[in-house]
Amino acid sequence: MDTRRDFIRKSAILGAALCIPVTLARESRAAYPDLKTHDPKKALVLWYSQTGQTRRYAKLIGCLLKGKGLAVDVCNMQEFDKNLLPVYDLIIAGTPVFYYDIPSNVSDWLETIPSIAGTPVAAFVSFGGPEGNQHNASMHLLKLLTAKGGVPVGRDAFRNIASYPTPTWNTTNQKASQHLPDAATFDQVRRFTADSLDRVTRNETIPLSYEFAFREVLGALPLSWLNKKAISKHTVNAEKCIGCLTCVRKCPTKAINPLKQSVNREKCLACFGCLNNCPADAVVMEYRSERLYGFPEYLKRNNIIIMEPSEFSTCRM
Numbered sequence: 001m002d003t004r005r006d007f008i009r010k011s012a013i014l015g016a017a018l019c020i021p022v023t024l025a026r027e028s029r030a031a032y033p034d035l036k037t038h039d040p041k042k043a044l045v046l047w048y049s050q051t052g053q054t055r056r057y058a059k060l061i062g063c064l065l066k067g068k069g070l071a072v073d074v075c076n077m078q079e080f081d082k083n084l085l086p087v088y089d090l091i092i093a094g095t096p097v098f099y100y101d102i103p104s105n106v107s108d109w110l111e112t113i114p115s116i117a118g119t120p121v122a123a124f125v126s127f128g129g130p131e132g133n134q135h136n137a138s139m140h141l142l143k144l145l146t147a148k149g150g151v152p153v154g155r156d157a158f159r160n161i162a163s164y165p166t167p168t169w170n171t172t173n174q175k176a177s178q179h180l181p182d183a184a185t186f187d188q189v190r191r192f193t194a195d196s197l198d199r200v201t202r203n204e205t206i207p208l209s210y211e212f213a214f215r216e217v218l219g220a221l222p223l224s225w226l227n228k229k230a231i232s233k234h235t236v237n238a239e240k241c242i243g244c245l246t247c248v249r250k251c252p253t254k255a256i257n258p259l260k261q262s263v264n265r266e267k268c269l270a271c272f273g274c275l276n277n278c279p280a281d282a283v284v285m286e287y288r289s290e291r292l293y294g295f296p297e298y299l300k301r302n303n304i305i306i307m308e309p310s311e312f313s314t315c316r317m
């Protein structure tokens, strides 16, 4: 019998074959409010990140905007007071692609932000491999920001090493993305930032476009729920746990309790944030009876050092 992972892999291959990207919707400049300013002074770069890839791009964008003379805040979405959003002249938000879309905790958060009418907004996603519905995921993020009055000035998707845990961490995507991000990825981030800022100055918007592709249909499946069915023994090893509570901070739904070695399976989104961030290898998860281990351990075992952009030698965010 096919496992869910086999099913998704085969579907993705089929999807690639059937994929005919079609732009479903476009909107013109006239569809949005006037920009609050063409000369932004205060920018916010908001990120959600489980293994640091999206955070890295957010910090680089922050450094680049700072280099252009803007006052910049770069913040973890989970810790940011959303009532402060209207004070910014430019908002750029980034998230990983999880299960062919943006994480549900990110969309939940953005659905309850106050009006940001007239604020230029840009969105980016980080992702692990091709055929992962990145275009539509980034457009979903942008759409949520424009639904609150944001004016769309940029979107992009930056590929990096995939942080989706498998027992061996050697999927095709994993191997193909091991060297990413590289210098070209960071150049793409620089272009995205410069272009977004230029559009604000020139009073230009980008269209919200959607690609219809077979892979998008996969996104409609309850993928994290299906994944949870394939994951077993999700708990905490009390002997290894050092009580640092990193897993609690990283869990978007507060589903894990390391003190009781328990995980609320109803609340859990199968995001692997607990596994991918535990410094003591104390989070236990099995996939098809094979033990999973987290992203830092995978990097260590394979001597992988993720490249940092040159800006970080002079800019701290």
Ligand SMILES: Cc1cc2nc3c(=O)[nH]c(=O)nc-3n(C[C@H](O)[C@H](O)[C@H](O)COP(=O)(O)O)c2cc1C
Pocket (backbone or CB within 6 Å): 048, 049, 050, 051, 052, 053, 054, 055, 095, 096, 097, 098, 099, 100, 101, 126, 127, 128, 129, 130, 131, 132, 133, 134, 160, 161, 162, 163, 164, 165, 270, 271, 272
């Ligand atoms: C639970 C989970 C689901 C994922 N699903 C996708 C996906 O559908 N498409 C994709 O391109 N990458 C997928 N990835 C890979 C992540 O998007 C990628 O590793 C991302 O850059 C992680 O960002 P972060 O380090 O900021 O958490 C997934 C990773 C995880 C952990």
Ligand code: SF4
Pocket (backbone or CB within 6 Å): 236, 240, 241, 242, 243, 244, 245, 246, 247, 248, 258, 277, 278, 279, 280, 281, 282, 283
């Ligand atoms: S992150 Fe790991 S070590 Fe820290 S509290 Fe959670 S399970 Fe324990």
Ligand code: SF4
Pocket (backbone or CB within 6 Å): 247, 250, 251, 252, 253, 254, 255, 256, 263, 267, 268, 269, 270, 271, 272, 273, 274, 275
């Ligand atoms: S308990 Fe579930 S939702 Fe929470 S971090 Fe772990 S995998 Fe993600």
